[in-house]
Amino acid sequence: MDLGESLEDYLETMLILEERHGKIRSVDVANEMAVSKPSVNKAMKILKEKGLLLQESYGDIHFTDSGKQLADKIYHRHKTISSFLCNVLGVDAEVADEEACHIEHVISEDTFQKIANFKK
Numbered sequence: 001m002d003l004g005e006s007l008e009d010y011l012e013t014m015l016i017l018e019e020r021h022g023k024i025r026s027v028d029v030a031n032e033m034a035v036s037k038p039s040v041n042k043a044m045k046i047l048k049e050k051g052l053l054l055q056e057s058y059g060d061i062h063f064t065d066s067g068k069q070l071a072d073k074i075y076h077r078h079k080t081i082s083s084f085l086c087n088v089l090g091v092d093a094e095v096a097d098e099e100a101c102h103i104e105h106v107i108s109e110d111t112f113q114k115i116a117n118f119k120k
Contacts, residue, residue, distance in 0.1 A: 015071040
């Protein structure tokens with residue numbers, strides 16, 4: 001499913017918040033991503049329509065099974081690419097994290113697998 005960089009970033013952020021706090025709230029997503037609450041609400045509406053999230057009116061946000069799988073995949077790609085940039089190429093950790101955030105959305109599956117399976 002091609003969501004585009006922005007919606008994938010929302011899923012990744014929500015996964016991180018769920019791991020950190022045990023729940024996902026719109027206000028926390030807005031704060032973490034430094035975006036407005038209306039922007040979060042718009043993204044949540046799209047992600048719900050795509051069957052990736054569930055949310056009671058003004059309640060916590062929950063992943064559907066497919067939403068959780070996709071968020072896990074996106075976050076795994078991010079961590080793998082960031083680690084490769086940092087540990088293999090010697091890129092500063094903060095820079096590697098920032099650049100991985102962009103690369104994870106456009107890298108092909110073949111190239112990603114080569115990075116993931118790279119052995120020094």
